[in-house]
Amino acid sequence: MKTTVTYDVVIIGGGPAGLSAAISLLQKQELSVLVIEGQAIGDELIGENCPPNTILLLKQLRVAKAFYKGNHAPCPGYASVWGRADVGYNDFIVNPLGPSWRLDRKAFDSMLADEARRLSAQIHWSTQFLDAVKVEKGYALRLRDRIANAEYKVNARFVVDASGANSRFAKAIGISKIIEDRLFASIRIASIAEGKPSKQIQIEAVPEGWWYNAALPDNRIITMMLSEKENIAALQDSQHEGFEAQLANTNFIAERLKKLKLKEHQYYTRPVYSGILPVIEGKDWVAIGDAASSYDPIAAHGIHKGISDGIRVTSKILAFFNGEEELNSFSAFVNERYVNYKKNRDYVYAIEQRWYDAPFWNKRIMNPLEITYANNGYK
Ligand SMILES: Cc1cc2nc3c(=O)[nH]c(=O)nc-3n(C[C@H](O)[C@H](O)[C@H](O)COP(=O)(O)OP(=O)(O)OC[C@H]3O[C@@H](n4cnc5c(N)ncnc54)[C@H](O)[C@@H]3O)c2cc1C
Structure with missing residues (x-):
């Protein structure tokens, strides 16, 4: 043995x-x-x-x-459609540590x-x-x-x-x-056959969640949607038509992707937990x-x-x-960092008020922590 x-x-x-x-x-x-x-x-x-x-x-x-x-x-910054219909930019140009x-x-x-x-x-x-x-x-x-x-x-x-x-x-x-929020990521990774992708990361909020699009360094591009379990079935049909249809419905990211010719699409699904x-x-x-x-x-x-x-x-x-x-100084640090993370996450979700009645947004912007955040004078 x-x-x-x-x-x-x-x-x-x-x-x-x-x-x-x-x-x-x-x-x-x-x-x-x-x-x-x-x-x-x-x-x-x-x-x-x-x-x-x-x-x-x-x-x-x-x-x-x-x-x-x-x-x-390197990534020079973010271009995001979040909380309003037009694109906002957040650049790392003034960050002393670079991009x-x-x-x-x-x-x-x-x-x-x-x-x-x-x-x-x-x-x-x-x-x-x-x-x-x-x-x-x-x-x-x-x-x-x-x-x-x-x-x-x-x-x-x-x-x-x-x-x-x-x-x-x-x-x-x-x-x-303790899991206090659960999302699913539906992901597509494709190779770029023609065209030059933007170096910026692109984010776009939609009623069912939000999209993320980023060029990878090996001439591929990752496009993913973060949404709730209820939307997964619609995104996950065998031919991925649901994914492509919801992606085509975005305004900003779909337009950017039209400038590229993509091949060899691979699809993945991953659960995403906020928890401690x-x-x-x-x-x-x-x-x-x-x-x-x-x-x-x-x-x-x-x-x-x-x-x-x-x-x-x-x-x-x-x-x-x-x-x-x-004596538990590591736990104390992780716990405190988690509280800060939740405040920041809730603040970011609260910026998006356009679909207040949609279940994805309603659930997140009604989070009581967001109110604590506001009461602390951050908003
Ligand atoms: C869809 C998605 C997109 C993300 N995008 C980003 C991003 O752009 N930037 C960012 O900073 N973070 C991102 N994250 C989060 C990031 O991936 C994780 O926070 C990070 O990888 C955590 O590192 P880790 O080493 O703690 O865990 P992991 O990277 O998850 O590593 C854990 C490892 O443990 C292994 N493992 C699990 N169970 C077992 C087992 N029973 N036996 C042996 N091995 C096991 C796994 O195979 C894995 O390799 C994303 C997460 C998801 C789900």
């Missing part, structure tokens, strides 16, 4: 949060670190837009040079994985975390190698849940996320990134938040291994 290997730290999830945590930890202390990732190298990754200050985090991870050498495209970025996500995550491995992290790709049992010194984790279709176990003295919005490890130890774990950390485990708190993509902050958590959590993990106690 295979011996069960014990690692100091097992990180569940090889997204921006998990890989950043591996890099940040190994930069500071020699530990045995295993990252478990359910997907295979090269699988499609959705979500590419990150704010200018992401570069500061990449410098902390010492991967900024590799980042600048990569195929990531925001449209990432080549596969290359970006590979860059982080390469750095984590260079610092001696092991990464088990195509490996699913199944469940965990508390043992005397840490946890016994049951995993499944999806390629060999075989189960195996590893022991972890400390576990990092970086498994994304479904918080798999927290769930396995009996902690369920009621318990984010224990003595020998912690949740980071989307596993701890997940945001509406309107915030465009998920990747930045993941990397930032990966770096910030290092002191807690090192305190555990060095016999010091760090």
Whole structure:
């Protein structure tokens, strides 16, 4: 029988949060670190837009040079039809940290994985975390190698849940996320056969939700609609006619897309949760990134938040291994940040008053937090 290997730290999830945590930890202390990732190298990754200050985090991870050498495209700003019928512009021209970025996500995550491995992290790709049992010194984790279709176990003295919005490890130890808003993203990624896309990210509100359109650095374009479950069936017919029809009904984005000839359309659907774990950390485990708190993509902050958590959590993990106690300061930070995120999200949705009676908008602009925000004098 295979011996069960014990690692100091097992990180569940090889997204921006998990890989950043591996890099940040190994930069500071020699530990045995295993990252478990359910997907295979090269699988499609959705979500590419990150704010200018992401570069500061990449410098902390010492991967900024590799980042600048990569195929990531600067984004000069946003063009949005939101709260009014004409286009508003929000440029990064005066930001001292430069533009925001449209990432080549596969290359970006590979860059982080390469750095984590260079610092001696092991990464088990195509490996699913199944469940965990508390043992005397840490946890016994049951995993499944999806390629060999075989189960195996590893022991972890400390576990990092970086498994994304479904918080798999927290769930396995009996902690369920508080989900307070649930959306669905219907996504189309297409290759550009002819034409030059705008470098700006485009956003357009419609009665059923909102659209997002952005050119990706590898001559592709991502177009997605964020709406509620009720609209998904209409968007998801087998030929994607519903998606195309709703897209054709937009004013601004459809016009921009008409200037391009597209081919090789791929469609995806992803759930999007706004939510937070009621318990984010224990003595020998912690949740980071989307596993701890997940945001509406309107915030465009998920990747930045993941990397930032990966770096910030290092002191807690090192305190555990060095016999010091760090009392829930990570949770306090995540909770406070979540409250701010909700205020900002509610403020952004409240700007759009044109379809007050439409269920999507009515539900969001009636949110009592928006009233708190207004009472605080922000509006
Ligand atoms: C449609 C959509 C568009 C988005 N667009 C943007 C955007 O433009 N900009 C932005 O900043 N954010 C965006 N986000 C949010 C962003 O993708 C996340 O916030 C960010 O990826 C969080 O990083 P993470 O590492 O915490 O989690 P993730 O990136 O979700 O990584 C978690 C990893 O854990 C793995 N995993 C899950 N369960 C298991 C398991 N049981 N076993 C092993 N591995 C497991 C997953 O395969 C995944 O790779 C978007 C989200 C969605 C849904």
